Amino acid sequence: MSNADLLARVTATPYEQLGGAPVLRRLVDEFYDIMDRDPAAAGIRAMHAADLTDVRGRLFDWLSGWSGGPPVYNARPDRKCIMSAHAPYAIGPAERDQWMGCMRQALAGLEVDEDVRALFEAAFARLADGLRNR
Numbered sequence: 001m002s003n004a005d006l007l008a009r010v011t012a013t014p015y016e017q018l019g020g021a022p023v024l025r026r027l028v029d030e031f032y033d034i035m036d037r038d039p040a041a042a043g044i045r046a047m048h049a050a051d052l053t054d055v056r057g058r059l060f061d062w063l064s065g066w067s068g069g070p071p072v073y074n075a076r077p078d079r080k081c082i083m084s085a086h087a088p089y090a091i092g093p094a095e096r097d098q099w100m101g102c103m104r105q106a107l108a109g110l111e112v113d114e115d116v117r118a119l120f121e122a123a124f125a126r127l128a129d130g131l132r133n134r
């Protein structure tokens with residue numbers, strides 16, 4: 001890798017390293033498709049609305065800002081604090097692990113460098129654990 005490439009790499013936001021909006025959209029879609037079909041995620045799937053269209057858009061918007069891309073979730077009139085958004089749901093270790101199981105599979109399906117995938121997986125694991133309210 002040239003010095004210029006290296007500099008571009010270390011100064012890129014995680015959002016840019018992932019591949020920006022198109023790759024983030026694929027990640028979110030794949031994540032909810034997996035949640036929808038994986039029997040191991042049936043517990044958390046049942047906590048979500050039957051139609052996942054709305055939450056796909058919300059998670060995409062939230063992750064965009066979280067990963068250093070456009071802060072589109074904050075511009076939504078119906079934005080919520082991420083902890084309060086989850087307060088109605090009982091999230092313990094089992095729910096956290098089901099959520100991470102879907103996200104791990106979704107990340108594994110992306111064609112991104114292994115270090116970028118590992119960066120996101122570790123950050124998601126911290127976040128999912130932080131959302132536990134049980």
Ligand code: HEM
Pocket residue numbers: 044047048049052055058059062078079080085086089090091095096099124127128131
């Ligand atoms: C890294 C961890 C997580 C992130 C970033 C995340 C993100 C989000 C976002 C952005 C929303 C939409 C909030 C809104 O604007 O109303 C949402 C909704 C929701 N999340 Fe999470 N979440 C995470 C973990 C979890 C976990 C562990 C569960 C386990 C049950 C969960 C269950 C839900 C449910 C049930 C909804 C409502 C969906 C619906 O109305 O259909 N989330 N989440």
